[in-house]
Amino acid sequence: MSAEDLAAIVPAEMGRADRVARRRNARTALAFMVPALVLVLGFLLMPVVMNVWFSFTKWKRFQGFNEWAGIDNYEKLVGSVNFAAAFQNTVIWVVASLILPVVLGLSLALLLRNMRFEETAKTIFFLPRILAPTAVGVIWYYVYAPDGILNNTLSLFGLPDDVGWLYQDNTITYAIIVTFVWQMVGLPMVLLLLGLAALPKDPIEAAKMDGATPFQVFTNITLPLLSPTILIVVILSVLAGFTAFDHIWVMGTSFPGKKSLSLTVYMYYEGFSNNAWGFASAIAVVLGLIVLAITWVQAIVQDRVDRMLK
């Protein structure tokens, strides 16, 4: 057989063998995916579809889930004072969890790094994370109580000691965020410590040789190289802050009408306390859309970071 003959036959033959192999592979792959597919369809996709469906119904208590409401639920949302408060608080939560865990986690990581008791300190800061959020909420409820530790401590320094931390509209959200961050900051810290440890040493040493001060090394080299880890920490924190529930549910003093409401709590309240399932579903849809938007922004930023470090 000449080289030309071979060249003519080989692609066709290879093409057929390839197609057969690919078909067989696809079938095997499908077989392996069936259990996961069933779970995803049954427990993820279907509830989402049903949720969107119910948000357009008048379902309340045991009736109305087959009555079409159009966009009534959404109209009601837009006009609702509670929804406005919950939305505003959620924004505060997201902004706070965009900044605090990263800043605090990074500060802690830099502080503890190469410290003599790094392991011990790391454990201590991580410890709150393993407690049940509701338990933490209860404990901090007493910390913030009118005659609790916080006010008592303030009085030692002659500061105003009659703040009703969890009873005042202007303090409650921030008080709960402090608790939340206190419990959650261990993970960002550990992730950032790992990220720092994994950074290549050479460019940092090269920057030192290039005349950079420690601060310049940090801002020009360490931070940019650490940005993938920072991004992960930001995403985890924002999603955690966005979906925060337990702390608010436990520490919030009464619902609704109090300034501590978040979208998650408001949704839960309307559904499980008020039995307004259609309305609660509409809140859930809004929540879902916001998460989608956050994920989208994250993908864009991720792409930027990847390209910067590529």
Place this chain on the structure above:
Amino acid sequence: MARVTLTNLVKAYGAHVAVKGINLDIADKSFVALVGPSGCGKSTTLRMIAGLETVSWGEISIAGKVVNEVSSRSRGVAMVFQSYALYPHMSVRSNLSFGLRIAGVAKTEVDRRVAVATEILELGPYMERRPSQLSGGQRQRVAMGRAIVREPQVFLFDEPLSNLDAKLRHQMRVEIKKLHRRLQNTVIYVTHDQVEAMTLADQIVIMRDGLIEQAGTPAEVFQHPANKFVAGFIGAPQMNFFAGTVTEAGQIRLRGLERALDVVPGRFDMPRAGAPVTVGLRPEHIVPQDHGLTPKNPIRFEAEVLLSEALGNETLITSSIGAEEFVTRMLDPRDVADGERMSFALDTDRIHLFDPETERSLRKGSDN
């Protein structure tokens, strides 16, 4: 100017002492190569000079100033790393200009110096690329450029060429040599490759196990190695060693050779008769008959070829005297069959003698 002096320099990592007291005086504008086997403390020494490692004991001075407590950025030294250590998130241009920008050098001056380095290293086409988009050789040039733009008093190189292929390595070697001639800085150059050391440096420092074994010009360390270690380390293929005995007549007898070796009178501090001595002979001084220089004062012998390695322009022959193997180079080679008997001429004028105990050279005047 930028003379670099190391005095009793010690580096200990906990209980492990990597550098054990080094004394070295590096003249301004000279090119010094630090060589030695892996783990002997070359990088550690260099990193102490760079200010990347603390000094456990002793003193480093640059341009007459003790710099032990001076931070890297104020030492006036630039370093080229083996791994290149480029900033992965910056373009080539930013990599080059980073040091100047953070030092607050005026933009026009930054541009001028970057342009000069770009020109010297022919980096023009790559200025906007990221390090990951460059080949190894290009990255290496960027790393050099980054050091050049700072116009340092002292250049430190840690095996800068070891990741390049042979051809590129040769090319860069020439570049580095030209660069040194042009910039006239002091250069301290760590390398594994003795060809690099021999061709680039005007001073070679051979280290072993945290200590300096010998320092001298390439010719000195090659022709007059201070001890058996240096003799074996410098030169490739490495020097052959034989166990010999001093005879009554002041000659040296090797087991397996009928005639004893003459010794050039007055060249060595000869041990007493009957004492053992280590004889060193470079491969080129055991000549296969008709295939190399004709020795002035030869001892001829026949031996079996154990192995031949044809390199094209020469063939390396492994054979033996008595039980001791040696390697020699056959110039203008012919085909050699393993096991054939070959005639060799051993050049007695070129022997090196070492004390078998201390491994020191017995040559007169080589006391270091």
